[in-house]
Amino acid sequence: MGGLRFSVLGPMLGRDGDTALPLGSRQQQATLAVLLLRSGRAVAAADLVDALWGEEPPRAVVATIRTYV
Template sequence: MSDLRFSVLGLMRAHRGATALKVGSPQQQAMLAVLLLRPGHSASATDLIAALWGEEPPGAAMTTVRTYAWRWRKVLDAVAAGEENPGGKTGGKTGEKGAGSVLMSMGDGYRLVLPKLAVDAEQAEALAAEAERTARADPLRARDLLNQALELWQGEPLAGIPGPFAERHRQRLEELRL
C-alpha cells in the first residue's frame, strides 16, 4: 500500500509503483476524489450522493455509490495485496471490510486508508505550507518548495470529473496553485 499514489492535479491518475491503475468512469472518479480529498475522514453515503449529483440525485444513487465502492475495492484491495492483475481473483475475498482493505466501510459510508501524502494535492498543500513557514527565514528554500509544489500540477485539477464537490475543489486547488 505504501507505493499507492493518486493524482488529482490534472486528469485523475492512480499508480501502484510504476503501474497505472484503471480509474473508471468520470462519475466513479468523482467518488474517489471525494475520499481522496478528505484524508483520514469518512464520507457518508449522503455526503457522497450530494458530492456526485448535488440536490437532484438519480433514484438509484445509493445503489450506484455501492457499485462504485465495490469497483474501487476490487482495484485497490488487489493493489494492497500486491496482485499483478487488479481485476482478477484474489487469495481472499475482494472488498472485505477487514484491516487489509484500502477502502473501508464506515457506517453507511466509506474511508480510504492511505499513507500520508499519497495524493498529489496533499503534497502540494504540504509544500506550500512549509514554504509559508520558512519564507521569512529562508526565502530561497521557500521558493524551491513552491516550485516543487507547482511541478505537481498536470493541468486543471480534477479535469473531467463531474459534480459539485469536484467543482468546489477544482476552484480551491486552482487558488492554491495561483
C-alpha cells in the same frame, strides 16, 4: 519504488509503482477524489450524493454509490 499514488489535480491518475491503475468512469473517479480528499475521515453517503449529483441524484443513488465504492 512502489506504493499507491494518486493525482487529483488535472487528469485523475492512479499508480501502483510504475503501473497505471484503471480508475473507472468519471463518476467513479469523482467518488475516489472525494474519498482521497477526506482521507482518514468517514464520508457519509449524503456527502457523496451531494458531491456527485447535487440536487438531482439518480433514483437508485444508494446502490450506485455502493457500486462505485
